[in-house]
Amino acid sequence: MLVKENNRIYDSSIANTDIAEETISVLSEYILGDITVRYITDRNRQVGLWLYPAHFTLPLSEKRRTLDNEKWARGHLKGRIAIKVEPLVHIKINGDDQPGEFGGGRTMKWSPSNERFHLVEQKVEDDKIVTILEDKSGLRIFHKLEEGTKGILKSETSFVNGSEKAVKLELFTSFSIGGISPYDSSDAGEKILVHRFRTGWSAEGQMVSESIEHLHLERTWAGKTHLSERFGQVGSMPTRGWFPTTLVEDTAAGVTWGARLEAPVSWQMEIGRRHDDIVMSGGIADREFGHWTKTIDTKETFTPPAAWLTCVAGTVDEACERLVSVDQQAAEEQPAIEQELPVIYNDWCTSWGEPSEEGxxxxxxxxxxxxxxxxxxxxxxxxxxxxxxxxxxxxxDWIPEKERFPNGIRAVTEKIREYGMIPGIWFEPEYVARDSKAFQETEHLLKRDGVPLTVGVRRAWDLQDPYAIAYIHSRVTEFLRKSGFGYLKVDHSETLGIGVDHPDGLGEGLRCQGEGTLSLLESFRKELPELVIEITSAGGNRLEASILQRCSMNSCSDAHGVPEIPIIAASMHRLILPRQSQVWAVLLAADSPREMDYSLSAAFLGRMCLSGEIAQLSVGQRKRVSRAVSLYKRVVPVIKYGSSSIINRRNASLRHPKGWQAVVRIRENEGMIVVHTFEEAPDEISLHLPGSRWKITDSLSAAQTDIKGDVLKIYKMPGFSGNVFVIVRE
Incomplete structure (x- = not known):
C-alpha cells in the first residue's frame, strides 16, 4: 500500500451554506492491488471515498469548484457549489432532524446525523485502512477497507456506542463511493450508465442498463436537491426482484465501478446525487425501505454485513468477474469431491414430487x-x-413415507452408493407446512404482531429459538447422518416479507432471522464435514454472497425444460461463479437430437444437472448424454477458473427469444464456447475470440465452422439448437 497525505486537490464551496468558500483536500491515498483509494476531507473533518484505476493512462480531471461557468449562474447565484464531500458512511439516528431538500420517502441519505461525525483518526491496521469518525457524545463510526481477491476491496462498517445512553439507528450503510466520475470536470452529462440485474421466478438475473438521465438523476440546475434511485429487496429471498450487485460505468473514460452486498435478507442500494458527482451506496434496507431500526445500547457495537467493491478500466463483464471472484476461496474449501464439479441427477422432473423406492x-x-x-x-x-x-x-415432520420406501430410506441410499454415487435429499428446514404436526408448534415459530406468521401454506421456525434449532438438528442433521446421505438440497420457497416481531421492529427481526440462516448452514457442515450442500429458493432467489460462501452450489433457476434456460444460465456468469451455478438439463424420451443438444449444452454454462426420463431414453439417446457428460468433465477446469464474455444477439423476451447468444469462457490457453440459437436464427454466426491462433479440438455435435484470426464463424445452426466448442490456442 502506498500512502500520500494532505494533498490539496482543489477549492470548493461546502459546509452549511451553498456559497461558503472552503477547501476540499486529499486526506490520504492508497494503492490496493490495481485500485487507487482516495480519501477526501474538508475543514469540518468530514470524509469521503473515491476509487479509480491505478496506473490508468487517462488522467483525472480537475473538478470545477462552482457552477459559475454555466450560463444561468449570475447575480446572487454566483459561487454556487459544484461538489461536496460525500460521506463514506451514511447514518440516520432516531431523533435527529430528517434530511431536507425533498429527500423524505425517497432517501434517508444526507441526514443531519452525518454532520455530527468528524474524523478523529485514520490508520493502517492488519492491512486494513481504518477510518474513525466520532461525535461529541462518544458515538463512533469505524470504516474498514482492505484488499480482497484480485481487483476487489472489502468494505466493513461498525457503529460503537460510547455515549451514556442507548441510540436507535434508522440507516447505516456498508459502503458509499463518491466522486463518480473523476474523469469529467463537471457533471458527466450523457456519459454515465447504471447497470442492475432484475430477477424473478424462472427469470433470474437479467441485466438492465440505464443512463443517469433515464433514471432522472441529472443534477438540478442549482444543485443540492437530494436525488436518489433507491432499490433492493424486502424479505427473506435476497435475489427476488433485484440482485445485490450494481455497476456504474463512465462510458467515455471506459471505467466501471461495481458493488456487491452480502445480504441474506432485506437490502438496498442507492444511486444518488446532490451536485456534480454520482454517489453509490448500500447496505441493510433502511427504516423507510425495509422497516429497519436497531437500538444500540451503551458500550455495544453493531457491524452490518460487508460489501465488496471494485473499480476497473474495463467492461461490465470484467467488473462482474471481479465481484464474484470473492466466492472462489469458499468454493475451494468445500468437500474434496466438489473440486471435480461432479454431474448431478435430480429426480424432480422425473417423479414431480412423488418419488418411490422402485422408481x-x-x-x-x-x-x-x-x-x-x-x-x-x-x-x-x-x-x-x-x-x-x-x-x-x-x-x-420429516418422516419418510413407508409406502414409498417399504424397506426404509437407508436401503435406497445404500443401493445408490453401490452404484458409485452419493445420495442426496431435499429439505426445506426453515419452514413447516400446513399438514405437518410441526405447524402447530406456534411457541417456536415466527410471529408478526403476536400472531404466527403464515405465508401461503408455510410457517417458519424462529432460528433464534434453541428449541427450533434442536428440532432441526434432530429431524434434519441426524436424519442425514443415520440415513447415509452425503448431499443436502436446502430449499426456501417463500419470503417472510417485511419482517417478524422484535423489540426493535419487523426489519430487525428479519435481520436476526437471516443471521440464524447463516448459522444453520454452518452447523450442517460442522456436524457433517463432507456434506455437499446445494441451496435453492424456488430456483434462484438466494444467490447472494454470504449464502453462496456457505454452500457448494445453487440451483440458478426453476426453469426446467423451457427455452429460457440458456439465457438465464448465461446471465448468471455476471452474478455467481459458474462452478456454483446448477443448470438443469431435462431429458425426455421424445426429444430429438437437436432438442437434447439444446438442453445439454446449456448445462455447460454451470454445473450439469440431469433430470427427466433418464430411465426411458433409447440406446442412442444415452450415448448422446454420455458423450455430453464426458465433454463436460473435460472442460471442468475452464468452468472453475475461466473468464467469461457474454455475446448477446437476441431480443428482450425470455419466453419468446429470437436471434442467438454465445458465452466465450477462457482459461489461459484453453476455453469453451457455448452457443444457442433461437427463433429467426441467422445462417451465419460470427463472434470475436480473445486474441488469435485458436483452433477447435472438439464439440458437442458436428458443426460447420471456420476460424480466421480472432473471428469464429458458425454456419447453419437451426433455430433452438445448442452446441459446445472446445478451443485451444496453437
Missing part, C-alpha cells in the same frame, strides 16, 4: 452408467400416498 432405483442404475455422481431425491419423500395431501402441504 428411484430403476433410474439410479442408468444414471450411474451416464457418469452421474450425485443422485438427489427431491421433494415428496415424506408425503403420504393419500391424494388428499401433497408434497407442498405436508413437509416439516
Amino acid at each position: 428411484l432405483l430403476d433410474t439410479a442404475k442408468k444414471a450411474a452408467e451416464l457418469g452421474v455422481k450425485y443422485f438427489v431425491i427431491d421433494a415428496g419423500w415424506y408425503t403420504p400416498t393419500d391424494k388428499n395431501t401433497n408434497w407442498v402441504t405436508s413437509f416439516g
Whole structure:
C-alpha cells in the first residue's frame, strides 16, 4: 500500500451554506492491488471515498469548484457549489432532524446525523485502512477497507456506542463511493450508465442498463436537491426482484465501478446525487425501505454485513468477474469431491414430487452408467400416498413415507452408493407446512404482531429459538447422518416479507432471522464435514454472497425444460461463479437430437444437472448424454477458473427469444464456447475470440465452422439448437 497525505486537490464551496468558500483536500491515498483509494476531507473533518484505476493512462480531471461557468449562474447565484464531500458512511439516528431538500420517502441519505461525525483518526491496521469518525457524545463510526481477491476491496462498517445512553439507528450503510466520475470536470452529462440485474421466478438475473438521465438523476440546475434511485429487496429471498450487485460505468473514460452486498435478507442500494458527482451506496434496507431500526445500547457495537467493491478500466463483464471472484476461496474449501464439479441427477422432473423406492432405483442404475455422481431425491419423500395431501402441504415432520420406501430410506441410499454415487435429499428446514404436526408448534415459530406468521401454506421456525434449532438438528442433521446421505438440497420457497416481531421492529427481526440462516448452514457442515450442500429458493432467489460462501452450489433457476434456460444460465456468469451455478438439463424420451443438444449444452454454462426420463431414453439417446457428460468433465477446469464474455444477439423476451447468444469462457490457453440459437436464427454466426491462433479440438455435435484470426464463424445452426466448442490456442 502506498500512502500520500494532505494533498490539496482543489477549492470548493461546502459546509452549511451553498456559497461558503472552503477547501476540499486529499486526506490520504492508497494503492490496493490495481485500485487507487482516495480519501477526501474538508475543514469540518468530514470524509469521503473515491476509487479509480491505478496506473490508468487517462488522467483525472480537475473538478470545477462552482457552477459559475454555466450560463444561468449570475447575480446572487454566483459561487454556487459544484461538489461536496460525500460521506463514506451514511447514518440516520432516531431523533435527529430528517434530511431536507425533498429527500423524505425517497432517501434517508444526507441526514443531519452525518454532520455530527468528524474524523478523529485514520490508520493502517492488519492491512486494513481504518477510518474513525466520532461525535461529541462518544458515538463512533469505524470504516474498514482492505484488499480482497484480485481487483476487489472489502468494505466493513461498525457503529460503537460510547455515549451514556442507548441510540436507535434508522440507516447505516456498508459502503458509499463518491466522486463518480473523476474523469469529467463537471457533471458527466450523457456519459454515465447504471447497470442492475432484475430477477424473478424462472427469470433470474437479467441485466438492465440505464443512463443517469433515464433514471432522472441529472443534477438540478442549482444543485443540492437530494436525488436518489433507491432499490433492493424486502424479505427473506435476497435475489427476488433485484440482485445485490450494481455497476456504474463512465462510458467515455471506459471505467466501471461495481458493488456487491452480502445480504441474506432485506437490502438496498442507492444511486444518488446532490451536485456534480454520482454517489453509490448500500447496505441493510433502511427504516423507510425495509422497516429497519436497531437500538444500540451503551458500550455495544453493531457491524452490518460487508460489501465488496471494485473499480476497473474495463467492461461490465470484467467488473462482474471481479465481484464474484470473492466466492472462489469458499468454493475451494468445500468437500474434496466438489473440486471435480461432479454431474448431478435430480429426480424432480422425473417423479414431480412423488418419488418411490422402485422408481428411484430403476433410474439410479442408468444414471450411474451416464457418469452421474450425485443422485438427489427431491421433494415428496415424506408425503403420504393419500391424494388428499401433497408434497407442498405436508413437509416439516420429516418422516419418510413407508409406502414409498417399504424397506426404509437407508436401503435406497445404500443401493445408490453401490452404484458409485452419493445420495442426496431435499429439505426445506426453515419452514413447516400446513399438514405437518410441526405447524402447530406456534411457541417456536415466527410471529408478526403476536400472531404466527403464515405465508401461503408455510410457517417458519424462529432460528433464534434453541428449541427450533434442536428440532432441526434432530429431524434434519441426524436424519442425514443415520440415513447415509452425503448431499443436502436446502430449499426456501417463500419470503417472510417485511419482517417478524422484535423489540426493535419487523426489519430487525428479519435481520436476526437471516443471521440464524447463516448459522444453520454452518452447523450442517460442522456436524457433517463432507456434506455437499446445494441451496435453492424456488430456483434462484438466494444467490447472494454470504449464502453462496456457505454452500457448494445453487440451483440458478426453476426453469426446467423451457427455452429460457440458456439465457438465464448465461446471465448468471455476471452474478455467481459458474462452478456454483446448477443448470438443469431435462431429458425426455421424445426429444430429438437437436432438442437434447439444446438442453445439454446449456448445462455447460454451470454445473450439469440431469433430470427427466433418464430411465426411458433409447440406446442412442444415452450415448448422446454420455458423450455430453464426458465433454463436460473435460472442460471442468475452464468452468472453475475461466473468464467469461457474454455475446448477446437476441431480443428482450425470455419466453419468446429470437436471434442467438454465445458465452466465450477462457482459461489461459484453453476455453469453451457455448452457443444457442433461437427463433429467426441467422445462417451465419460470427463472434470475436480473445486474441488469435485458436483452433477447435472438439464439440458437442458436428458443426460447420471456420476460424480466421480472432473471428469464429458458425454456419447453419437451426433455430433452438445448442452446441459446445472446445478451443485451444496453437
